Structure formats: C-alpha cells, structure tokens
Amino acid sequence: MMTMPRTRRSIGFIGAGKMATALIAGILSSGLWKPQDILASDRHPASRAKVRKAFGIRTVKDNRTLSQKASIIFLSVKPQDIDAVLSDIKDLAEGKLVISIAAGISLGRLENAMDARFIRVMPNTPCLVGEMASAFSLGKNVTVKDERLVRSILGSNGLSIKVKEARMDAVTALSGSGPAFFAYFIERMVRSSMKVGLGKDDAYALAIQTCLGTGKLLRDRKLLPSELIAMVKSKGGTTEAGLDSLKRTAFNANVEQMIAAAYRRSKELGKHG
Ligand SMILES: NC(=O)c1ccc[n+]([C@@H]2O[C@H](COP(=O)([O-])OP(=O)(O)OC[C@H]3O[C@@H](n4cnc5c(N)ncnc54)[C@H](OP(=O)(O)O)[C@@H]3O)[C@@H](O)[C@H]2O)c1
Incomplete structure (x- = not known):
C-alpha cells in the first residue's frame, strides 16, 4: 500500500523587516524548519531580496500568494499597516493559524477582521541575537497544537511565556521597551x-x-x-x-x-x- 508523504507545514511572513528577519534567523537555527519551509512577502523588492539571500528562503511579491502557500502566517508589518494586510488576505487566510506581532493590535480586532486562529505576540529586539523575551496570548479557537507550535517557534529565539491578553500592556512596558x-x-x-x-x-x-x-x-x-x-x-x-x-x-x-x-x-x- 502506498503511504502518502506527510505534507510539510510552511511559515509565511508578511512584512520582511527587522523583526521578521530576526525571527526567521531563530527559526532556522533551531533546525526544526528548513529554508524551503519559510516564505516571506514584502512590498519592497530589496527587502525580499535581502531575506532570500540571507536565508535561502522563498519570497513572493504579494501577500495573497503567500497566504495561499503558507499554512502558518506571521503578520510582521507595522501596526498601521495591519488593516490593509488583513483585508488583502482575508479570504485566503481564513481557517489558518495567524500570528500577529504588531504592537497594540488586539485579538478582538484581528478576530473581527477574519475567521482565523489568531495568536498575539509581543517580541523584543534582542530577537536579533536569539535572546528574545516574548509573551503571547491565545485567541479563541486556537488549538493545543497551535500553542505548542508557537512555543517552539518563539522558544527557538529565546524565552516565551503565555499571558492573558489584559497583561500585554505590562509586558510591553517591561520587555517590549x-x-x-x-x-x-x-x-x-x-x-x-x-x-x-x-x-x-x-x-x-x-x-x-x-x-x-x-x-x-x-x-x-x-x-x-x-x-x-x-x-x-x-x-x-x-x-x-x-x-x-x-x-x-x-x-x-x-x-x-x-x-x-x-x-x-x-x-x-x-x-x-
Ligand atoms: N522592532 C521592534 O523592536 C519591535 C518590538 C516589538 C514588536 N514589534 C512589532 O513588529 C512589527 C514589525 O516591526 P519591524 O520593526 O520589523 O518593522 P519593519 O522593519 O518596518 O518591517 C515591516 C516591513 O513590512 C513592509 N510592509 C508594510 N506594509 C506592507 C504590506 N501591506 N505588504 C507587504 N509588506 C508590507 C514594510 O514596508 P515599509 O517600510 O514600506 O512600511 C517593511 O518592509 C510591528 O508591528 C511592531 O509593532 C517590533
């Protein structure tokens, strides 16, 4: 009997800036994910080229293609760009695990925009050297497997702890700033x-x-x-x-x-x- 190969999950980053670059470096150094499992999109060709060259990952021009291809989506754009990204990918990202690192953007706002399994993360800049202190909050519908996955991704970059979303402002004050x-x-x-x-x-x-x-x-x-x-x-x-x-x-x-x-x-x- 033929056994079907297990489909590998892929992680897509929308916004290939400073934090995405740092997170990708950590994820790859964990050895749990290979460059072919990682995708990134960014509106700047130069930013796409930079992460492609640095990590050997795949890049795509538009967020919709990324949302189609990736099974886990990171929203790694600035908070003011979140709404545009959400409306761009809405129909394609629904039902997927979407991890937002945008400061101040609540799970409620993300969940109102589309029907996905959201996790909100507050990372910090030492992520650039694999020594991040991060906290995450789970949205509704997030599964135990999703939580395990986010712990492993963030853990590959340093420390990660789970907090109630109401604590995110205190986290921002302590480890974000x-x-x-x-x-x-x-x-x-x-x-x-x-x-x-x-x-x-x-x-x-x-x-x-x-x-x-x-x-x-x-x-x-x-x-x-x-x-x-x-x-x-x-x-x-x-x-x-x-x-x-x-x-x-x-x-x-x-x-x-x-x-x-x-x-x-x-x-x-x-x-x-
Ligand atoms: N940096 C930190 O220390 C820190 C700490 C905690 C949390 N965060 C959070 O991390 C997130 C990312 O921060 P960052 O410092 O990595 O930002 P960044 O370096 O500016 O990277 C974001 C990238 O996404 C691009 N982009 C914006 N809108 C886009 C769209 N619609 N489609 C595709 N690409 C788009 C940006 O292009 P443009 O340059 O043209 O906008 C930029 O290249 C933010 O939400 C921030 O709140 C950052």
Missing part, C-alpha cells in the same frame, strides 16, 4: 565611570559584559536579585557604598514612573486596537 531602558542605564553608567577615569571603549565593554553576565547569572543559577546583591556586597565595601547612595535618591520611584508611563502609553496606543 525594556531593552531601551537597560541600554539607557548602561549609557549612564558608562558616562559616570568616564568621569572617574575610564576610557569610553573600556567603559562600554565592561558595562555591557557586566550586564550580560548579571543576566546570565540570575537566569542560569535561578538567583533572586537580592541573592546576587548579597554575593557582590560586603560590609563597608564599594558595592554597599554605591547602593546606599542610590537608595538615598528617588531611583525606585523613578523606575516605577518609567514602567507606569510606558504601560499607560501602551494602553493609549492599543485603545483602538
């Missing part, structure tokens, strides 16, 4: 250490590696920040002097305000989402 907040702190540490004698290049190299190492230590050893602080700090030492000085400032309140402001802005932007 977070890379910029950490980068700002690094910049301030660099400038301050230059004032006490370090050269710029050395200061950047040391600050960045310290940030990286601290994150890895917290993650890999499952330490609480307070436990790590206790490992570094000794009575009467330099760390204690620095932290005591920081605690005398409005640092904690400022951090709270920073997260609250990003959270509020995310809510505002998503109001019509």
Whole structure:
C-alpha cells in the first residue's frame, strides 16, 4: 500500500523587516524548519531580496500568494499597516493559524477582521541575537497544537511565556521597551565611570559584559536579585557604598514612573486596537 508523504507545514511572513528577519534567523537555527519551509512577502523588492539571500528562503511579491502557500502566517508589518494586510488576505487566510506581532493590535480586532486562529505576540529586539523575551496570548479557537507550535517557534529565539491578553500592556512596558531602558542605564553608567577615569571603549565593554553576565547569572543559577546583591556586597565595601547612595535618591520611584508611563502609553496606543 502506498503511504502518502506527510505534507510539510510552511511559515509565511508578511512584512520582511527587522523583526521578521530576526525571527526567521531563530527559526532556522533551531533546525526544526528548513529554508524551503519559510516564505516571506514584502512590498519592497530589496527587502525580499535581502531575506532570500540571507536565508535561502522563498519570497513572493504579494501577500495573497503567500497566504495561499503558507499554512502558518506571521503578520510582521507595522501596526498601521495591519488593516490593509488583513483585508488583502482575508479570504485566503481564513481557517489558518495567524500570528500577529504588531504592537497594540488586539485579538478582538484581528478576530473581527477574519475567521482565523489568531495568536498575539509581543517580541523584543534582542530577537536579533536569539535572546528574545516574548509573551503571547491565545485567541479563541486556537488549538493545543497551535500553542505548542508557537512555543517552539518563539522558544527557538529565546524565552516565551503565555499571558492573558489584559497583561500585554505590562509586558510591553517591561520587555517590549525594556531593552531601551537597560541600554539607557548602561549609557549612564558608562558616562559616570568616564568621569572617574575610564576610557569610553573600556567603559562600554565592561558595562555591557557586566550586564550580560548579571543576566546570565540570575537566569542560569535561578538567583533572586537580592541573592546576587548579597554575593557582590560586603560590609563597608564599594558595592554597599554605591547602593546606599542610590537608595538615598528617588531611583525606585523613578523606575516605577518609567514602567507606569510606558504601560499607560501602551494602553493609549492599543485603545483602538
Ligand atoms: N522592532 C521592534 O523592536 C519591535 C518590538 C516589538 C514588536 N514589534 C512589532 O513588529 C512589527 C514589525 O516591526 P519591524 O520593526 O520589523 O518593522 P519593519 O522593519 O518596518 O518591517 C515591516 C516591513 O513590512 C513592509 N510592509 C508594510 N506594509 C506592507 C504590506 N501591506 N505588504 C507587504 N509588506 C508590507 C514594510 O514596508 P515599509 O517600510 O514600506 O512600511 C517593511 O518592509 C510591528 O508591528 C511592531 O509593532 C517590533
């Protein structure tokens, strides 16, 4: 008896920009998907050529062809372009798994536009180096298999956690905007250490590696920040002097305000989402 070959599923990216490029790199490096399983469409020939050359994936000119060919569709265009894409692919993408990474676009809005199985994802920029922190929310009709699939795709690029959609604004404030907040702190540490004698290049190299190492230590050893602080700090030492000085400032309140402001802005932007 002849056995039918199992049809391979394919992933299509609508919008071949920065985030799609980063996600494709992670997906391919996982080894679970081959370049021939990935498709991308973009309105710019140059963007299509770039991902074709970089990854050996297939590209198509229009979103409709992509929606016909791909079994899983990523919406990786800017939020303001989502409506146009949805109306473009509506009849072809219905019934498929559609994963949106567009900030502020709610599952309700996606589900109102067409009858597909939607998952909303908030990625972050370290996706570019395979160290993404992402969160996803499931729409109605999403199956257990769909969830497993999105976990494996996002997991190939770093960390992914499932959250209720109502938490997406908090996720946006913490991990969506977070890379910029950490980068700002690094910049301030660099400038301050230059004032006490370090050269710029050395200061950047040391600050960045310290940030990286601290994150890895917290993650890999499952330490609480307070436990790590206790490992570094000794009575009467330099760390204690620095932290005591920081605690005398409005640092904690400022951090709270920073997260609250990003959270509020995310809510505002998503109001019509
Ligand atoms: N970048 C981040 O750090 C980050 C973080 C979290 C979430 N996100 C989300 O990720 C999504 C993508 O962001 P990105 O930074 O990767 O954007 P991007 O680099 O601008 O990539 C989007 C690409 O899609 C193209 N495009 C727009 N409309 C199209 C259409 N109708 N058909 C085909 N192609 C179309 C764009 O062309 P044009 O240049 O002509 O518009 C652009 O080449 C956004 O929704 C954003 O909210 C990004």
